[in-house]
Amino acid sequence: MSKAFIPTYDICSLAMGRPASEDILVARFSAYLAVHKDIHFPHRHSFYHLVFFTAGGGSHTIDFERFPVKPGQLYFMIPGQVHSWFFSGKTEGYVMNVSADFFNAFLQDAEYVERFPFFSGVSAEGVVQLPKATAPVVTQLFEEMLKEIRGEQVYSQDLLRLKVLEMFIQVSRASRQKHAKQEPPHNYVLLRNFRKLVDQHYMQLHLPKDYAARLYVTPNYLNAFCRHMLGKSAGEIIRDRVLLEAKRLLINADMSIASIAYQLSFEDNSYFTKFFKKYAGVTPEEFRKNIS
CATH class of the missing domain: 2.60.120.280 (Regulatory protein AraC)
Structure with a gap:
């Protein structure tokens, strides 16, 4: 296949x-x-x-x-x-x-x-x-x-x-x-709701403040909460979701790099390439070549 x-x-x-x-x-x-x-x-x-x-x-x-x-x-x-x-x-x-x-x-x-x-x-x-x-x-x-x-x-x-x-x-x-520290149930609810929002809106909304407003918390609280629960800031979680989708789309050889950048709401192909190289360690073209 x-x-x-x-x-x-x-x-x-x-x-x-x-x-x-x-x-x-x-x-x-x-x-x-x-x-x-x-x-x-x-x-x-x-x-x-x-x-x-x-x-x-x-x-x-x-x-x-x-x-x-x-x-x-x-x-x-x-x-x-x-x-x-x-x-x-x-x-x-x-x-x-x-x-x-x-x-x-x-x-x-x-x-x-x-x-x-x-x-x-x-x-x-x-x-x-x-x-x-x-x-x-x-x-x-x-x-x-x-x-x-x-x-x-x-x-x-x-x-x-x-x-x-x-x-x-x-x-x-x-x-x-296996985890000695047990979080209160409401923390898991907030984390699940944040992740769900990210999964729904990551293509359009890239800033923690956009998600904080929908969760009725401040951006500072959301960042501190994510660091406490996951060891990452809210911005990193959003970025990781964008990066994951970019990798998934790059497997499709029929999609151009420019089309992927546009679908993920990047300003242009160059900005997308810099973003991908910074966080994936390789350019989109190199990633695509490695998995082909």
């Missing part, structure tokens, strides 16, 4: 023989790889995607950030993120593809799933190394999901929803226990 663009897969295209109307797929990872042998190159999903590794090595890349594959590791991806992988040795575990609609018939709060920290859309936050005590719990939940995915008993879909949500909660608890 040409690397001139990033393909986007929906659940139906990766269904492994399941009915096209399904909103969820759960499978053993080795079986998934055997059916979809050519999805190691960069691609996106239109659904939530996660893999739990129980054996294997190699690496997987999420939004151009590379992570080593380790047993006991989960990675979570939200729709639209770009990823690829390279495995060494026998890789085993479990894979889940699930649409947002899968939960909508069950939960009154449409944003409930987005609140889990591993679904922030930040690559490093979506990779979780489970404590040894939690890995068997997650393994057992996946085994129970594999039974329910067959849909042979009444209420199978509802029980499957419960198992998926229980797994999300168990992983969230385990990952937060």
